[in-house]
Amino acid sequence: MRAMTYRGPYKLRVEEKDRPRIEHPNDAIVRVQLAAICGSDLHLYHGLMPDTRIGHTFGHEFIGVVDEIGSSVQHLQVGDRVMVPFNIFCGSCWFCARGLYSNCHNVNANATAVGGIYGYSHTTGGYDGGQAEYVRVPFADVGPVKIPEWMHDEDAVLLTDAAATGYFGAQLGEIAEGDTVVVLGAGPVGLIAAQSAWLMGAGRVIVVDHLVERLEKARTMAHAETLNYDELDDVVVELKKQTDYLGADVVIEAVGAESDGSCLQHIAGTKLKLQGGSPVALNWAIDGVRKGGTVSVVGAYGPIPAAVKFGDALNKGLTMRMNQTPVKRQWPRMFEHVRNGHLTPREMVTHRFPLEGISEAYHVFSAKLDGCIKPLILPSAS
Amino acid sequence: MTDTTRTDTSSADDIPIAYVPDPPRMRESPEQLRARIPGWGADLDPADRPSHPKLRYAPDDTGAHWRFPERQPGAEQRERSIEHAFVTPVFGTAQPLHGLSGAIRRLAYRRYSEARLGHWALLVVGDRVDAWGSHLRSFASLHPDNPITETGILAELHADGTARSGRSDRRHQLLDPVVVAGPWVAAAAGAFLGGRRLLRRMR
Numbered sequence: 001m002r003a004m005t006y007r008g009p010y011k012l013r014v015e016e017k018d019r020p021r022i023e024h025p026n027d028a029i030v031r032v033q034l035a036a037i038c039g040s041d042l043h044l045y046h047g048l049m050p051d052t053r054i055g056h057t058f059g060h061e062f063i064g065v066v067d068e069i070g071s072s073v074q075h076l077q078v079g080d081r082v083m084v085p086f087n088i089f090c091g092s093c094w095f096c097a098r099g100l101y102s103n104c105h106n107v108n109a110n111a112t113a114v115g116g117i118y119g120y121s122h123t124t125g126g127y128d129g130g131q132a133e134y135v136r137v138p139f140a141d142v143g144p145v146k147i148p149e150w151m152h153d154e155d156a157v158l159l160t161d162a163a164a165t166g167y168f169g170a171q172l173g174e175i176a177e178g179d180t181v182v183v184l185g186a187g188p189v190g191l192i193a194a195q196s197a198w199l200m201g202a203g204r205v206i207v208v209d210h211l212v213e214r215l216e217k218a219r220t221m222a223h224a225e226t227l228n229y230d231e232l233d234d235v236v237v238e239l240k241k242q243t244d245y246l247g248a249d250v251v252i253e254a255v256g257a258e259s260d261g262s263c264l265q266h267i268a269g270t271k272l273k274l275q276g277g278s279p280v281a282l283n284w285a286i287d288g289v290r291k292g293g294t295v296s297v298v299g300a301y302g303p304i305p306a307a308v309k310f311g312d313a314l315n316k317g318l319t320m321r322m323n324q325t326p327v328k329r330q331w332p333r334m335f336e337h338v339r340n341g342h343l344t345p346r347e348m349v350t351h352r353f354p355l356e357g358i359s360e361a362y363h364v365f366s367a368k369l370d371g372c373i374k375p376l377i378l379p380s381a382s
Numbered sequence: 383m384t385d386t387t388r389t390d391t392s393s394a395d396d397i398p399i400a401y402v403p404d405p406p407r408m409r410e411s412p413e414q415l416r417a418r419i420p421g422w423g424a425d426l427d428p429a430d431r432p433s434h435p436k437l438r439y440a441p442d443d444t445g446a447h448w449r450f451p452e453r454q455p456g457a458e459q460r461e462r463s464i465e466h467a468f469v470t471p472v473f474g475t476a477q478p479l480h481g482l483s484g485a486i487r488r489l490a491y492r493r494y495s496e497a498r499l500g501h502w503a504l505l506v507v508g509d510r511v512d513a514w515g516s517h518l519r520s521f522a523s524l525h526p527d528n529p530i531t532e533t534g535i536l537a538e539l540h541a542d543g544t545a546r547s548g549r550s551d552r553r554h555q556l557l558d559p560v561v562v563a564g565p566w567v568a569a570a571a572g573a574f575l576g577g578r579r580l581l582r583r584m585r
């Protein structure tokens with residue numbers, strides 16, 4: 001089969017690989033019909049995640065058709081069209097039994113500090129991902145869901161991660177009616193977080209980024225106010241002015257380890273890899289939220305320590321909430337919101353690339369060429 | 383009066399709200415927000431939010447029909463975090479450890495827990511050894527690495543050779559080529575200088 005493979009930082013190609021096979025009785029093999037590149041994939045692409053092996057196939061946002069099932073699979077049949085949460089999870093460990101699907105203890109032998117994720121290095125379990133013609137889906141009775149008839153494929157693929165994460169990020173903020181909510185990052189995750197903040201009763205939603213086309217999207221798609229940090233001397237001071245010197249009630253950090261905004265931190269963290277990424281946005285969140293407020297972190301960080309302003313968080317009495325998204329837990333409610341038009345994931349899709357054009361796709365998304373917000377990948381067999 | 387286009391909160395006497403006890407006032411009423419924003423307030427009640435409360439004991443709702451999953455075969459050789467009691471019942475089998483990078487990575491897993499920086503530092507070294515070893519091996523294969531096609535740098539241009547529009551991130555436009563091409567240029571220069579020195583020595 002054809003599959004995207006990692007060749008080292010900033011380098012990918014499409015290779016011929018063996019079709020994945022059933023390795024456990026509850027496995028399924030899914031023929032991928034549509035996949036996407038996530039902002040998280042950029043961290044791998046840039047070589048920031050330890051134990052990313054040459055030859056690894058990325059891709060944790062995908063939908064497709066069940067092509068083969070293992071002997072113990074009961075809930076799926078060959079031919080079913082399924083959407084697959086980015087988390088690999090068993091459904092029965094201590095954590096899964098309590099709804100923490102992204103923190104499953106039975107699927108990632110390589111680490112206990114993170115669960116299992118498709119195509120996301122060996123640090124998350126060493127599973128090849130869905131930017132390929134076929135993918136192995138463990139625990140087929142637990143993760144995948146049949147795509148509802150009414151749902152658009154492009155909404156379905158975004159619900160497997162980016163959209164679910166935006167919605168989850170807003171929930172972690174514990175928004176109360178009338179709250180001023182600041183969203184850092186206007187990527188796919190931040191845009192859906194902004195839409196979701198309104199659903200939870202925000203009184204004001206302010207989105208911060210420096211890419212003008214994404215800020216424009218935040219205004220049109222998420223009805224948000226916007227701030228361009230390239231035009232500001234100091235984002236934190238601006239947030240204080242905007243909120244009558246209180247600070248925001250809730251800040252949602254949807255940027256992660258490759259934050260811009262401080263040249264020094266950016267180069268030390270993401271270019272020279274002297275620390276585990278550059279937590280500039282996280283520090284803006286800590287300093288921009290009001291005392292006693294809540295910081296929700298869905299931006300991704302790796303296992304290597306980074307210089308977070310923890311003292312400010314302590315001294316301000318903040319609540320900080322964060323996780324990888326337990327995707328499937330979001331779905332029933334999110335499906336209603338998508339059906340009612342409250343959440344509009346596919347509005348963010350700007351680019352569609354064939355699998356054979358994967359190197360260009362990553363470059364366009366990583367360098368933010370062409371106003372790219374969300375690129376989709378179409379495997380050749382689909 | 384305070385300029386309401388700038389702040390949503392203001393006290394009666396113009397002292398910023400943070401310095402007085404008054405509750406902040408909403409700039410728009412719930413009715414106004416509901417009229418302007420599709421779905422405003424639909425999840426106001428935390429009970430409607432799927433991730434509330436954080437822990438929700440519901441082992442029968444997950445689709446799992448086992449207490450502990452059957453064990454996937456092949457765990458004997460599989461590296462694992464020493465913070466785990468055993469290799470997990472299901473694990474990824476992509477890119478098994480091999481060669482020098484494999485030895486470095488195996489050491490990282492055997493020697494250090496995830497709590498130790500040495501664990502991650504060794505894994506990062508393993509990654510670089512893996513990358514450069516693979517590049518070198520590829521040059522002796524029918525499918526050598528090609529930094530032009532593999533970096534997707536050609537996407538800077540459209541099919542007709544015109545530059546792609548709308549790049550709004552100028553700072554990265556300067557930084558990225560240095561970071562991406564830098565190691566290759568350095569390696570090429572090193573190989574050139576090394577080769578010259580070798581030639582000189584042989585003469």
Ligand SMILES: NC(=O)c1ccc[n+]([C@@H]2O[C@H](COP(=O)([O-])OP(=O)(O)OC[C@H]3O[C@@H](n4cnc5c(N)ncnc54)[C@H](O)[C@@H]3O)[C@@H](O)[C@H]2O)c1
Binds near residue numbers: 038161211257259325
């Ligand atoms: N927790 C999870 O489960 C989960 C799931 C998906 C994605 N993520 C993470 O969420 C983050 C966002 O994902 P995405 O797909 O939207 O990525 P993206 O790269 O498309 O978007 C990130 C945005 O942040 C902006 N940005 C950079 N520095 C900033 C700063 N200091 N302040 C404000 N904005 C800044 C960038 O310009 C960009 O628009 C990534 O870190 C990704 O790894 C986490």
Ligand SMILES: [Zn+2]
Binds near residue numbers: 038040041161
């Ligand atoms: Zn993702």
Ligand SMILES: [Zn+2]
Binds near residue numbers: 091092096097104
């Ligand atoms: Zn589990």
